[in-house]
Amino acid sequence: MTKKPLRVASLFCGAGGLDLGFKKAGFEIVWANDNDSDAVETYIKNIGDHCVLGDIEKLDIKELPKVDGIIGGFPCQGFSVANTQRTVDDSRNTLYKSFVKAVKLGQPKFFLAENVKGILSLGGGAVFNYIIKDFEKAGYICTYALVNAADYGVPQSRQRVLILGIRKDLAPKKISWPPKPTHEGRQISVGSALAAVPDPDKPHKLKNHVYSQFKLKFNGYISNRRVDPNKPSPTITARGDHKGGAMIIHHPSNTRRMTCREVAIVQGFPINFEFTGSMTSVYKQIGNAVPPPLAFAAAKQILENLS
Template sequence: MDIVSLFSGAGGLDLGLINAGHKIVWANDIDRDSCLSYEKNIGSHIVHKDICEVKAEEIPDCDVVVGGFPCQGFSLANKLRHSDDDRNTLYRQFYRVINEKKPAYFLAENVRGILSLDNGNAIKQIVSDFTEAGYRVKYKAFNTADYGVPQSRVRVIIAGTRTDIPKMADFQFPEPTHDKSNWISVGKALKDIPEPEETSKLFNHVYSKYKVTNRNYTGHRKTDPNKPSPTILARGNGKGGVCAIQHPLNHRRMSVRESATVQTFPMNYDFVGSMGSMYRQVGNAVPIKFGEHLGLMLKQLELVLI
Protein backbone atom coordinates (compact mmCIF):
# COMPACT_ATOMS: atom_id res chain seq x y z
CA MET A 1 0.00 0.00 0.00
CA ASP A 2 0.97 3.64 -0.40
CA ILE A 3 1.45 5.12 3.05
CA VAL A 4 1.74 8.69 4.35
CA SER A 5 3.65 8.94 7.63
CA LEU A 6 3.13 11.82 10.07
CA PHE A 7 5.38 12.54 13.08
CA SER A 8 7.77 10.04 11.51
CA GLY A 9 10.76 10.65 13.78
CA ALA A 10 13.82 8.67 12.71
CA GLY A 11 11.60 6.17 10.91
CA GLY A 12 11.07 3.15 13.16
CA LEU A 13 7.45 2.48 12.19
CA ASP A 14 8.11 3.38 8.56
CA LEU A 15 10.99 0.94 8.25
CA GLY A 16 8.83 -1.82 9.69
CA LEU A 17 6.08 -1.06 7.16
CA ILE A 18 8.63 -1.00 4.34
CA ASN A 19 10.01 -4.36 5.48
CA ALA A 20 6.45 -5.71 5.27
CA GLY A 21 6.28 -4.69 1.62
CA HIS A 22 4.66 -1.25 1.64
CA LYS A 23 5.78 2.08 0.18
CA ILE A 24 6.09 5.28 2.20
CA VAL A 25 5.16 7.94 -0.35
CA TRP A 26 5.52 10.94 1.98
CA ALA A 27 6.78 11.45 5.52
CA ASN A 28 7.03 14.43 7.84
CA ASP A 29 8.64 15.54 11.07
CA ILE A 30 9.53 18.86 12.67
CA ASP A 31 12.80 17.64 14.23
CA ARG A 32 15.77 18.29 11.97
CA ASP A 33 18.03 15.52 13.32
CA SER A 34 15.25 12.95 12.99
CA CYS A 35 14.68 13.98 9.38
CA LEU A 36 18.40 13.73 8.63
CA SER A 37 18.55 10.25 10.17
CA TYR A 38 15.47 9.23 8.19
CA GLU A 39 16.85 10.58 4.92
CA LYS A 40 20.24 8.93 5.47
CA ASN A 41 18.78 5.50 6.16
CA ILE A 42 15.39 5.31 4.46
CA GLY A 43 14.91 7.96 1.77
CA SER A 44 14.55 11.57 0.75
CA HIS A 45 10.74 11.53 0.78
CA ILE A 46 10.67 12.94 4.32
CA VAL A 47 9.74 16.64 4.59
CA HIS A 48 11.26 18.70 7.41
CA LYS A 49 8.39 21.05 8.17
CA ASP A 50 5.81 21.91 10.82
CA ILE A 51 2.74 19.83 9.92
CA CYS A 52 0.60 22.87 10.81
CA GLU A 53 2.09 24.60 7.78
CA VAL A 54 1.52 21.71 5.37
CA LYS A 55 -1.56 21.99 3.16
CA ALA A 56 -3.50 18.86 2.27
CA GLU A 57 -2.71 19.29 -1.42
CA GLU A 58 1.02 19.04 -0.60
CA ILE A 59 0.44 15.51 0.69
CA PRO A 60 0.03 12.78 -1.95
CA ASP A 61 -3.01 10.57 -2.04
CA CYS A 62 -2.49 7.33 -0.16
CA ASP A 63 -4.08 4.14 1.08
CA VAL A 64 -3.00 4.56 4.70
CA VAL A 65 -2.00 7.37 7.06
CA VAL A 66 0.11 6.46 10.08
CA GLY A 67 1.60 8.41 12.96
CA GLY A 68 1.82 8.99 16.69
CA PHE A 69 0.63 12.28 18.18
CA PRO A 70 1.35 13.78 21.63
CA CYS A 71 -1.50 13.68 24.14
CA GLN A 72 -0.41 16.06 26.92
CA GLY A 73 -3.31 18.46 26.46
CA PHE A 74 -6.15 15.98 26.06
CA SER A 75 -7.41 16.11 29.63
CA LEU A 76 -8.22 19.80 29.27
CA ALA A 77 -11.00 19.52 26.69
CA ASN A 78 -13.88 17.33 25.58
CA LYS A 79 -13.82 18.41 21.95
CA LEU A 80 -10.17 17.72 21.41
CA ARG A 81 -9.89 18.92 17.85
CA HIS A 82 -11.66 22.17 18.78
CA SER A 83 -9.63 22.89 21.91
CA ASP A 84 -7.51 26.05 22.03
CA ASP A 85 -4.84 24.22 24.02
CA ASP A 86 -1.65 24.35 21.94
CA ARG A 87 -0.69 20.87 23.12
CA ASN A 88 -3.65 19.44 21.19
CA THR A 89 -2.44 20.97 17.94
CA LEU A 90 -0.78 17.82 16.64
CA TYR A 91 -3.85 15.70 17.35
CA ARG A 92 -5.91 18.21 15.40
CA GLN A 93 -3.40 18.04 12.54
CA PHE A 94 -3.52 14.23 12.47
CA TYR A 95 -7.31 14.44 12.37
CA ARG A 96 -7.18 17.12 9.65
CA VAL A 97 -4.96 15.12 7.33
CA ILE A 98 -7.10 11.99 7.65
CA ASN A 99 -10.35 13.93 7.29
CA GLU A 100 -9.08 15.69 4.15
CA LYS A 101 -7.17 12.85 2.47
CA LYS A 102 -9.69 10.13 3.39
CA PRO A 103 -7.29 7.13 3.25
CA ALA A 104 -8.78 3.65 3.36
CA TYR A 105 -7.07 3.01 6.70
CA PHE A 106 -5.23 4.87 9.42
CA LEU A 107 -3.03 3.70 12.30
CA ALA A 108 -2.16 5.93 15.26
CA GLU A 109 0.40 4.94 17.91
CA ASN A 110 0.36 6.33 21.43
CA VAL A 111 1.39 5.69 25.02
CA ARG A 112 -0.61 3.42 27.32
CA GLY A 113 -1.68 6.42 29.41
CA ILE A 114 -3.95 7.67 26.66
CA LEU A 115 -6.50 5.02 27.71
CA SER A 116 -6.88 6.48 31.22
CA LEU A 117 -6.39 10.15 30.34
CA ASP A 118 -9.20 12.36 31.63
CA ASN A 119 -10.83 9.28 33.20
CA GLY A 120 -11.08 7.61 29.82
CA ASN A 121 -12.80 10.54 28.14
CA ALA A 122 -9.86 11.32 25.83
CA ILE A 123 -9.92 7.97 24.03
CA LYS A 124 -13.72 8.12 23.84
CA GLN A 125 -13.47 11.51 22.16
CA ILE A 126 -10.83 10.29 19.73
CA VAL A 127 -13.08 7.38 18.72
CA SER A 128 -16.01 9.77 18.39
CA ASP A 129 -14.03 12.21 16.24
CA PHE A 130 -12.87 9.59 13.76
CA THR A 131 -16.27 7.88 13.70
CA GLU A 132 -17.74 11.25 12.71
CA ALA A 133 -15.05 11.54 10.01
CA GLY A 134 -16.28 8.30 8.45
CA TYR A 135 -14.25 5.50 10.03
CA ARG A 136 -14.87 2.37 12.04
CA VAL A 137 -12.43 2.69 14.93
CA LYS A 138 -10.83 0.19 17.30
CA TYR A 139 -7.94 0.40 19.73
CA LYS A 140 -5.82 -1.96 21.79
CA ALA A 141 -2.75 -1.91 24.05
CA PHE A 142 0.19 -4.09 23.01
CA ASN A 143 3.38 -5.17 24.75
CA THR A 144 5.97 -5.31 21.99
CA ALA A 145 7.76 -8.14 23.83
CA ASP A 146 4.87 -10.30 22.62
CA TYR A 147 6.05 -9.67 19.04
CA GLY A 148 9.70 -10.64 19.27
CA VAL A 149 11.03 -7.29 20.50
CA PRO A 150 13.56 -7.68 23.37
CA GLN A 151 11.82 -4.95 25.33
CA SER A 152 8.78 -4.56 27.54
CA ARG A 153 7.15 -1.60 25.81
CA VAL A 154 3.39 -1.11 26.03
CA ARG A 155 1.84 1.07 23.36
CA VAL A 156 -1.71 1.69 22.16
CA ILE A 157 -2.63 1.34 18.50
CA ILE A 158 -5.76 3.13 17.29
CA ALA A 159 -6.90 1.75 13.93
CA GLY A 160 -9.52 3.10 11.55
CA THR A 161 -11.18 1.58 8.49
CA ARG A 162 -13.17 3.86 6.17
CA THR A 163 -16.86 3.01 6.47
CA ASP A 164 -17.42 2.43 2.73
CA ILE A 165 -15.03 -0.54 2.93
CA PRO A 166 -16.78 -3.84 3.77
CA LYS A 167 -16.52 -4.85 7.42
CA MET A 168 -14.87 -8.10 6.39
CA ALA A 169 -11.93 -5.94 5.28
CA ASP A 170 -11.51 -4.10 8.58
CA PHE A 171 -7.95 -3.79 9.80
CA GLN A 172 -7.23 -6.62 12.24
CA PHE A 173 -4.69 -6.39 15.03
CA PRO A 174 -1.79 -8.87 14.85
CA GLU A 175 -1.80 -11.91 17.11
CA PRO A 176 1.15 -12.31 19.50
CA THR A 177 4.06 -14.44 18.36
CA HIS A 178 5.72 -14.70 21.79
CA ASP A 179 4.75 -14.93 25.45
CA LYS A 180 6.59 -14.97 28.78
CA SER A 181 7.85 -18.47 28.07
CA ASN A 182 9.83 -17.39 25.00
CA TRP A 183 10.25 -13.61 25.25
CA ILE A 184 13.62 -12.49 23.86
CA SER A 185 15.84 -11.27 26.67
CA VAL A 186 17.88 -8.09 26.54
CA GLY A 187 20.96 -10.11 27.51
CA LYS A 188 20.54 -12.29 24.43
CA ALA A 189 19.85 -9.30 22.17
CA LEU A 190 23.05 -7.50 23.20
CA LYS A 191 25.39 -10.45 23.84
CA ASP A 192 27.48 -9.96 20.69
CA ILE A 193 27.93 -6.19 21.00
CA PRO A 194 31.41 -5.29 22.33
CA GLU A 195 32.05 -2.66 24.97
CA PRO A 196 32.12 0.89 23.54
CA GLU A 197 35.78 1.24 24.52
CA GLU A 198 36.71 -1.77 22.38
CA THR A 199 37.65 -1.24 18.76
CA SER A 200 34.68 -1.79 16.47
CA LYS A 201 33.03 -0.36 13.38
CA LEU A 202 29.62 -0.01 15.00
CA PHE A 203 27.65 3.16 14.34
CA ASN A 204 26.55 5.33 17.29
CA HIS A 205 28.19 3.12 19.92
CA VAL A 206 28.50 5.95 22.46
CA TYR A 207 26.89 6.03 25.87
CA SER A 208 25.75 8.30 28.64
CA LYS A 209 28.03 8.51 31.68
CA TYR A 210 24.96 9.28 33.81
CA LYS A 211 25.49 7.49 37.13
CA VAL A 212 24.12 3.97 37.63
CA THR A 213 22.28 4.14 40.96
CA ASN A 214 20.06 1.02 41.04
CA ARG A 215 17.15 2.83 42.65
CA ASN A 216 13.53 1.80 42.14
CA TYR A 217 12.81 4.72 39.88
CA THR A 218 12.23 5.08 36.12
CA GLY A 219 15.56 4.85 34.33
CA HIS A 220 17.41 3.87 37.51
CA ARG A 221 16.22 0.32 38.04
CA LYS A 222 18.56 -2.62 37.50
CA THR A 223 18.18 -4.36 34.17
CA ASP A 224 17.52 -8.11 34.38
CA PRO A 225 19.57 -9.74 31.58
CA ASN A 226 17.16 -12.68 31.48
CA LYS A 227 14.08 -10.59 30.72
CA PRO A 228 13.16 -8.13 27.97
CA SER A 229 14.64 -4.68 28.49
CA PRO A 230 12.65 -2.02 30.34
CA THR A 231 11.11 0.54 28.00
CA ILE A 232 13.73 2.50 26.09
CA LEU A 233 13.13 6.12 27.06
CA ALA A 234 13.12 9.34 25.09
CA ARG A 235 13.32 11.37 28.31
CA GLY A 236 13.67 10.43 31.92
CA ASN A 237 15.84 12.32 34.42
CA GLY A 238 13.18 14.87 35.35
CA LYS A 239 15.03 17.75 33.68
CA GLY A 240 14.14 17.01 30.09
CA GLY A 241 17.37 15.14 29.35
CA VAL A 242 17.74 11.51 28.40
CA CYS A 243 18.14 8.85 31.06
CA ALA A 244 19.41 5.80 29.19
CA ILE A 245 18.43 2.35 30.47
CA GLN A 246 21.12 0.35 32.25
CA HIS A 247 23.06 -2.28 30.34
CA PRO A 248 22.11 -5.87 31.27
CA LEU A 249 25.41 -6.16 33.19
CA ASN A 250 24.36 -3.02 35.11
CA HIS A 251 27.86 -1.54 34.94
CA ARG A 252 26.89 1.40 32.73
CA ARG A 253 24.10 2.84 30.60
CA MET A 254 23.24 1.24 27.27
CA SER A 255 24.85 2.96 24.32
CA VAL A 256 22.80 4.55 21.55
CA ARG A 257 23.63 1.51 19.39
CA GLU A 258 22.49 -0.93 22.10
CA SER A 259 19.29 1.03 22.70
CA ALA A 260 18.61 0.97 18.96
CA THR A 261 19.20 -2.79 18.90
CA VAL A 262 16.65 -3.22 21.67
CA GLN A 263 14.28 -1.16 19.48
CA THR A 264 15.13 -3.67 16.68
CA PHE A 265 16.79 -1.13 14.40
CA PRO A 266 19.28 -2.84 12.06
CA MET A 267 22.94 -2.55 13.03
CA ASN A 268 23.73 -0.41 9.97
CA TYR A 269 21.12 2.23 10.84
CA ASP A 270 23.19 5.37 11.38
CA PHE A 271 21.62 8.13 13.49
CA VAL A 272 22.51 11.81 13.05
CA GLY A 273 22.94 14.39 15.80
CA SER A 274 24.33 14.77 19.31
CA MET A 275 24.32 11.82 21.68
CA GLY A 276 21.25 13.21 23.47
CA SER A 277 19.45 13.74 20.17
CA MET A 278 20.23 10.20 19.03
CA TYR A 279 18.98 8.74 22.33
CA ARG A 280 15.73 10.70 21.93
CA GLN A 281 15.27 9.56 18.35
CA VAL A 282 15.69 5.94 19.42
CA GLY A 283 13.43 6.32 22.46
CA ASN A 284 10.63 7.94 20.45
CA ALA A 285 10.59 5.22 17.80
CA VAL A 286 8.17 2.37 17.25
CA PRO A 287 10.19 -0.89 17.31
CA ILE A 288 10.79 -1.94 13.73
CA LYS A 289 9.77 -5.53 14.35
CA PHE A 290 6.40 -4.46 15.78
CA GLY A 291 5.91 -2.14 12.80
CA GLU A 292 6.46 -5.14 10.54
CA HIS A 293 3.65 -7.03 12.24
CA LEU A 294 1.28 -4.10 11.69
CA GLY A 295 2.45 -3.92 8.08
CA LEU A 296 1.78 -7.61 7.51
CA MET A 297 -1.81 -7.12 8.67
CA LEU A 298 -2.18 -4.29 6.16
CA LYS A 299 -0.67 -6.56 3.52
CA GLN A 300 -3.60 -8.94 3.92
CA LEU A 301 -5.97 -6.12 2.95
CA GLU A 302 -4.26 -5.00 -0.27
CA LEU A 303 -6.67 -6.88 -2.53
CA VAL A 304 -9.54 -4.83 -1.13
CA LEU A 305 -8.11 -1.69 -2.72
CA ILE A 306 -7.47 -3.14 -6.19
Protein backbone atom coordinates in the same frame (compact mmCIF):
# COMPACT_ATOMS: atom_id res chain seq x y z
CA MET B 1 0.48 -8.69 -13.53
CA THR B 2 2.38 -7.43 -10.50
CA LYS B 3 0.20 -5.75 -7.93
CA LYS B 4 1.30 -2.23 -7.07
CA PRO B 5 2.28 -1.65 -3.43
CA LEU B 6 -0.05 0.44 -1.31
CA ARG B 7 1.15 4.03 -0.99
CA VAL B 8 1.54 5.49 2.49
CA ALA B 9 2.10 8.93 4.04
CA SER B 10 3.79 9.05 7.44
CA LEU B 11 3.04 11.84 9.91
CA PHE B 12 5.24 12.56 12.95
CA CYS B 13 7.64 10.03 11.41
CA GLY B 14 10.67 10.73 13.61
CA ALA B 15 13.64 8.57 12.68
CA GLY B 16 11.35 6.18 10.80
CA GLY B 17 10.74 3.10 12.96
CA LEU B 18 7.11 2.78 11.89
CA ASP B 19 8.03 3.36 8.25
CA LEU B 20 10.71 0.64 8.31
CA GLY B 21 8.14 -1.92 9.40
CA PHE B 22 5.68 -0.89 6.69
CA LYS B 23 8.39 -0.95 4.02
CA LYS B 24 9.38 -4.47 5.04
CA ALA B 25 5.72 -5.52 4.73
CA GLY B 26 5.64 -4.25 1.14
CA PHE B 27 4.14 -0.78 1.47
CA GLU B 28 5.61 2.21 -0.38
CA ILE B 29 6.24 5.27 1.79
CA VAL B 30 5.83 8.26 -0.55
CA TRP B 31 5.73 11.17 1.91
CA ALA B 32 6.82 11.70 5.51
CA ASN B 33 7.05 14.61 7.91
CA ASP B 34 8.58 15.58 11.24
CA ASN B 35 9.63 18.82 12.94
CA ASP B 36 12.89 17.45 14.41
CA SER B 37 15.73 18.31 12.04
CA ASP B 38 18.04 15.56 13.34
CA ALA B 39 15.30 12.94 12.99
CA VAL B 40 14.55 14.08 9.44
CA GLU B 41 18.26 13.89 8.56
CA THR B 42 18.39 10.39 10.05
CA TYR B 43 15.29 9.40 8.07
CA ILE B 44 16.68 10.69 4.77
CA LYS B 45 20.04 8.98 5.36
CA ASN B 46 18.45 5.58 5.96
CA ILE B 47 15.04 5.47 4.30
CA GLY B 48 14.58 8.11 1.59
CA ASP B 49 14.49 11.78 0.64
CA HIS B 50 10.67 11.97 0.68
CA CYS B 51 10.78 13.26 4.28
CA VAL B 52 9.77 16.90 4.77
CA LEU B 53 10.98 18.99 7.71
CA GLY B 54 8.34 21.25 9.24
CA ASP B 55 5.55 21.77 11.75
CA ILE B 56 2.57 19.70 10.62
CA GLU B 57 0.19 22.41 11.84
CA LYS B 58 1.83 24.91 9.45
CA LEU B 59 1.96 22.65 6.41
CA ASP B 60 -0.81 22.65 3.81
CA ILE B 61 -2.29 19.19 4.32
CA LYS B 62 -4.24 19.57 1.09
CA GLU B 63 -0.93 19.21 -0.75
CA LEU B 64 -0.24 15.73 0.60
CA PRO B 65 0.05 13.18 -2.20
CA LYS B 66 -2.83 10.77 -2.81
CA VAL B 67 -2.18 7.71 -0.67
CA ASP B 68 -3.79 4.44 0.38
CA GLY B 69 -2.86 4.84 4.02
CA ILE B 70 -1.75 7.36 6.63
CA ILE B 71 0.37 6.22 9.55
CA GLY B 72 1.96 7.93 12.51
CA GLY B 73 2.50 8.21 16.22
CA PHE B 74 1.32 11.69 17.11
CA PRO B 75 3.37 13.26 19.96
CA CYS B 76 2.63 11.46 23.18
CA GLN B 77 4.32 13.49 25.93
CA GLY B 78 1.00 15.02 26.93
CA PHE B 79 -0.55 11.57 27.17
CA SER B 80 2.29 9.53 28.68
CA VAL B 81 1.92 8.04 32.15
CA ALA B 82 5.62 8.90 32.55
CA ASN B 83 4.61 12.56 32.44
CA THR B 84 3.35 13.29 35.95
CA GLN B 85 2.21 16.77 34.90
CA ARG B 86 -0.10 15.54 32.15
CA THR B 87 -3.40 17.37 31.77
CA VAL B 88 -6.37 17.17 29.44
CA ASP B 89 -5.61 20.62 28.02
CA ASP B 90 -1.91 20.00 27.33
CA SER B 91 -1.30 21.68 23.95
CA ARG B 92 0.54 18.61 22.68
CA ASN B 93 -2.65 16.59 23.05
CA THR B 94 -4.26 18.50 20.17
CA LEU B 95 -1.68 17.53 17.54
CA TYR B 96 -3.77 14.46 16.73
CA LYS B 97 -6.21 16.90 15.07
CA SER B 98 -3.69 17.41 12.26
CA PHE B 99 -3.70 13.65 11.82
CA VAL B 100 -7.51 13.58 11.74
CA LYS B 101 -7.55 16.43 9.22
CA ALA B 102 -5.16 14.59 6.90
CA VAL B 103 -7.32 11.46 7.10
CA LYS B 104 -10.56 13.39 6.56
CA LEU B 105 -9.24 15.27 3.52
CA GLY B 106 -7.31 12.40 1.93
CA GLN B 107 -9.82 9.60 2.62
CA PRO B 108 -7.18 6.85 2.44
CA LYS B 109 -8.19 3.20 2.67
CA PHE B 110 -6.83 3.00 6.22
CA PHE B 111 -4.94 4.81 8.94
CA LEU B 112 -2.81 3.56 11.81
CA ALA B 113 -2.11 5.70 14.87
CA GLU B 114 0.28 4.62 17.62
CA ASN B 115 0.45 6.07 21.11
CA VAL B 116 1.31 5.40 24.73
CA LYS B 117 -0.81 3.51 27.24
CA GLY B 118 -1.56 6.75 29.11
CA ILE B 119 -3.78 7.99 26.29
CA LEU B 120 -6.47 5.52 27.41
CA SER B 121 -6.87 6.97 30.91
CA LEU B 122 -6.40 10.71 30.37
CA GLY B 123 -9.43 12.63 31.55
CA GLY B 124 -10.97 9.40 32.78
CA GLY B 125 -10.96 8.07 29.23
CA ALA B 126 -12.74 11.12 27.80
CA VAL B 127 -9.79 12.27 25.68
CA PHE B 128 -9.45 8.90 23.98
CA ASN B 129 -13.19 8.76 23.29
CA TYR B 130 -12.99 12.20 21.62
CA ILE B 131 -10.12 11.00 19.45
CA ILE B 132 -11.96 7.88 18.31
CA LYS B 133 -15.16 9.86 17.59
CA ASP B 134 -13.21 12.37 15.49
CA PHE B 135 -11.81 9.56 13.34
CA GLU B 136 -15.25 7.95 13.06
CA LYS B 137 -16.73 11.25 11.89
CA ALA B 138 -14.07 11.33 9.18
CA GLY B 139 -15.65 8.17 7.75
CA TYR B 140 -13.81 5.28 9.39
CA ILE B 141 -14.59 2.12 11.33
CA CYS B 142 -12.12 2.21 14.20
CA THR B 143 -10.72 -0.40 16.53
CA TYR B 144 -7.83 -0.30 18.95
CA ALA B 145 -5.72 -2.54 21.17
CA LEU B 146 -3.09 -2.24 23.86
CA VAL B 147 -0.12 -4.39 22.85
CA ASN B 148 3.33 -5.17 24.21
CA ALA B 149 6.21 -4.92 21.71
CA ALA B 150 7.90 -7.83 23.54
CA ASP B 151 5.20 -10.11 22.13
CA TYR B 152 6.38 -9.26 18.60
CA GLY B 153 10.09 -10.06 18.90
CA VAL B 154 11.27 -6.78 20.43
CA PRO B 155 13.61 -7.40 23.42
CA GLN B 156 11.79 -4.77 25.45
CA SER B 157 8.62 -4.49 27.48
CA ARG B 158 6.85 -1.61 25.73
CA GLN B 159 3.08 -1.21 25.95
CA ARG B 160 1.52 0.86 23.21
CA VAL B 161 -1.96 1.58 21.89
CA LEU B 162 -2.51 0.85 18.19
CA ILE B 163 -5.57 2.50 16.63
CA LEU B 164 -6.61 1.10 13.26
CA GLY B 165 -9.18 2.79 11.09
CA ILE B 166 -10.54 1.36 7.83
CA ARG B 167 -12.72 3.46 5.53
CA LYS B 168 -16.37 2.46 5.96
CA ASP B 169 -16.85 1.33 2.37
CA LEU B 170 -13.86 -1.02 2.61
CA ALA B 171 -14.11 -2.32 6.18
CA PRO B 172 -14.73 -6.04 6.64
CA LYS B 173 -17.66 -7.09 8.83
CA LYS B 174 -15.21 -7.87 11.60
CA ILE B 175 -11.83 -6.14 11.64
CA SER B 176 -9.08 -8.52 12.78
CA TRP B 177 -7.05 -6.57 15.31
CA PRO B 178 -4.51 -6.48 16.96
CA PRO B 179 -1.83 -8.36 15.03
CA LYS B 180 -1.36 -11.90 16.32
CA PRO B 181 1.66 -12.01 18.68
CA THR B 182 4.70 -13.80 17.26
CA HIS B 183 6.65 -14.17 20.51
CA GLU B 184 4.03 -14.49 23.22
CA GLY B 185 5.43 -16.84 25.86
CA ARG B 186 8.88 -16.77 24.27
CA GLN B 187 9.95 -13.16 24.58
CA ILE B 188 13.55 -12.22 23.77
CA SER B 189 15.70 -11.19 26.73
CA VAL B 190 17.76 -8.01 26.64
CA GLY B 191 20.82 -10.01 27.65
CA SER B 192 20.59 -12.29 24.63
CA ALA B 193 19.77 -9.39 22.29
CA LEU B 194 22.97 -7.55 23.28
CA ALA B 195 25.24 -10.57 23.87
CA ALA B 196 27.16 -10.19 20.60
CA VAL B 197 27.51 -6.40 20.75
CA PRO B 198 31.18 -5.38 21.24
CA ASP B 199 32.34 -3.52 24.34
CA PRO B 200 32.00 0.21 23.55
CA ASP B 201 35.17 0.93 25.56
CA LYS B 202 37.25 -1.30 23.27
CA PRO B 203 38.00 -0.93 19.54
CA HIS B 204 34.91 -1.55 17.38
CA LYS B 205 33.34 -0.47 14.09
CA LEU B 206 29.76 0.19 15.14
CA LYS B 207 28.10 3.54 14.50
CA ASN B 208 26.44 5.39 17.43
CA HIS B 209 28.08 3.02 19.93
CA VAL B 210 28.61 5.65 22.64
CA TYR B 211 26.93 5.94 26.01
CA SER B 212 25.92 8.42 28.67
CA GLN B 213 28.36 8.81 31.55
CA PHE B 214 25.53 9.73 33.90
CA LYS B 215 26.24 8.03 37.22
CA LEU B 216 24.48 4.73 37.82
CA LYS B 217 21.81 4.70 40.48
CA PHE B 218 19.60 1.95 41.85
CA ASN B 219 16.60 3.77 43.30
CA GLY B 220 13.77 2.10 41.39
CA TYR B 221 13.00 4.98 39.03
CA ILE B 222 12.57 4.20 35.34
CA SER B 223 16.19 4.89 34.36
CA ASN B 224 17.70 3.75 37.64
CA ARG B 225 16.40 0.22 37.92
CA ARG B 226 18.58 -2.85 38.01
CA VAL B 227 18.09 -4.52 34.63
CA ASP B 228 17.47 -8.27 34.57
CA PRO B 229 19.42 -9.69 31.60
CA ASN B 230 17.07 -12.68 31.45
CA LYS B 231 13.98 -10.59 30.74
CA PRO B 232 13.03 -8.05 28.06
CA SER B 233 14.46 -4.59 28.73
CA PRO B 234 12.38 -2.00 30.58
CA THR B 235 10.72 0.55 28.28
CA ILE B 236 13.13 2.75 26.32
CA THR B 237 12.09 6.37 26.83
CA ALA B 238 12.93 9.64 25.08
CA ARG B 239 13.19 11.61 28.29
CA GLY B 240 16.47 13.08 29.50
CA ASP B 241 18.15 16.19 30.87
CA HIS B 242 20.63 18.76 29.54
CA LYS B 243 23.49 16.38 30.35
CA GLY B 244 22.06 13.83 27.95
CA GLY B 245 21.28 10.56 29.62
CA ALA B 246 19.51 10.88 32.94
CA MET B 247 16.76 8.64 31.62
CA ILE B 248 18.94 6.10 29.81
CA ILE B 249 18.50 2.70 31.38
CA HIS B 250 21.28 0.42 32.55
CA HIS B 251 23.06 -2.07 30.36
CA PRO B 252 22.09 -5.62 31.47
CA SER B 253 25.53 -5.91 33.09
CA ASN B 254 24.40 -3.06 35.39
CA THR B 255 27.90 -1.56 35.22
CA ARG B 256 27.09 1.29 32.80
CA ARG B 257 24.22 2.74 30.79
CA MET B 258 23.28 1.44 27.34
CA THR B 259 24.91 2.95 24.29
CA CYS B 260 22.83 4.58 21.57
CA ARG B 261 23.47 1.53 19.37
CA GLU B 262 22.36 -0.86 22.12
CA VAL B 263 19.19 1.14 22.73
CA ALA B 264 18.51 1.04 18.97
CA ILE B 265 18.93 -2.75 18.97
CA VAL B 266 16.54 -3.03 21.92
CA GLN B 267 14.05 -0.96 19.87
CA GLY B 268 14.42 -3.35 16.95
CA PHE B 269 16.38 -1.15 14.52
CA PRO B 270 18.78 -2.84 12.08
CA ILE B 271 22.42 -2.85 13.17
CA ASN B 272 23.41 -0.70 10.15
CA PHE B 273 20.77 2.00 10.73
CA GLU B 274 22.81 5.16 11.39
CA PHE B 275 21.46 8.04 13.47
CA THR B 276 22.59 11.65 13.11
CA GLY B 277 22.89 14.38 15.73
CA SER B 278 24.34 14.62 19.22
CA MET B 279 24.24 11.68 21.62
CA THR B 280 21.34 13.33 23.44
CA SER B 281 19.45 13.77 20.17
CA VAL B 282 20.09 10.18 19.09
CA TYR B 283 18.84 8.78 22.40
CA LYS B 284 15.71 10.93 21.96
CA GLN B 285 15.11 9.81 18.38
CA ILE B 286 15.37 6.16 19.35
CA GLY B 287 13.18 6.54 22.43
CA ASN B 288 10.44 8.26 20.41
CA ALA B 289 10.41 5.59 17.69
CA VAL B 290 7.96 2.78 17.06
CA PRO B 291 9.86 -0.55 17.14
CA PRO B 292 10.11 -1.72 13.50
CA PRO B 293 9.16 -5.36 14.31
CA LEU B 294 5.92 -4.17 15.93
CA ALA B 295 5.25 -1.92 12.93
CA PHE B 296 5.87 -4.86 10.58
CA ALA B 297 3.35 -7.04 12.42
CA ALA B 298 0.76 -4.23 12.32
CA ALA B 299 1.35 -3.62 8.61
CA LYS B 300 0.88 -7.31 7.75
CA GLN B 301 -2.37 -7.41 9.73
CA ILE B 302 -3.63 -4.33 7.89
CA LEU B 303 -2.98 -6.04 4.56
CA GLU B 304 -4.98 -9.03 5.75
CA ASN B 305 -7.93 -6.81 6.67
CA LEU B 306 -7.86 -4.99 3.35
CA SER B 307 -7.71 -8.22 1.35
